[in-house]
Structures are given as structure tokens and as C-alpha cells.
Amino acid sequence: MYSDLESDYVNPVEMCNKLNPFVIPEAILHGFLTVLFLLSGQWVAFAINAPLLVWNLRKVITEQYTFDATEIFRSLPDHKKEAFARLGFYLLCFFFYLYRMILALITE
Known part of the structure; x- marks a missing residue:
């Protein structure tokens, strides 16, 4: 989405309207999974x-979790860095959980 915005393939208002509904559910789901890990x-x-839970909580508490169409071009490099960091985190978690699942299956 960010590269489409840089290339003017997508309208900033349209992009923000597409991305904003996913921010809070992602944070809630990640918080729920983190609490489950703590309880188990x-x-x-x-x-x-x-760390990602703390990052999400900080963004929600300071009300910086939505994308603003008027400010998106100024903060585009920061949003791209955050998106790549999240992608890297989720890839790391995927392979870690896959490894733990295979390890649990082998030890049984």
C-alpha cells in the first residue's frame, strides 16, 4: 500500500480508510495472544x-494508532519502517512457533 501511495496509484484518503479498520483488531488480537502466553x-x-505489546499499547494510549490522510506523506518513511519491522517480527514469530510445534510433536 505504501509503495502504491508513493507512486500515486492510490488516493491517501482511500488508503487510510482501508488501513484504519485493521489497526485496533490487530492490537487486540496480539494482546490476547500475549496474555495467553503469559497465563500458560x-x-x-x-x-x-x-515489546510489540508495549509498542501497541503506547500507540493506543497516545492516540497515534490511526493513519491520517493529511499527514501520511510526511510520515510515510516512518510508516514504511514500522510496517517492515512488523513484517519481520511476524515472520520471526511464525518460524519460532513452527519450530516449537514440531519440537512438541517430536517429543511426544
């Missing part, structure tokens, strides 16, 4: 997820 005693998984 999965300390490594909780430690991996805690």
Missing part, C-alpha cells in the same frame, strides 16, 4: 511478544 507459562514466547 510460555515465557520465551511472552518475552518475544511483550
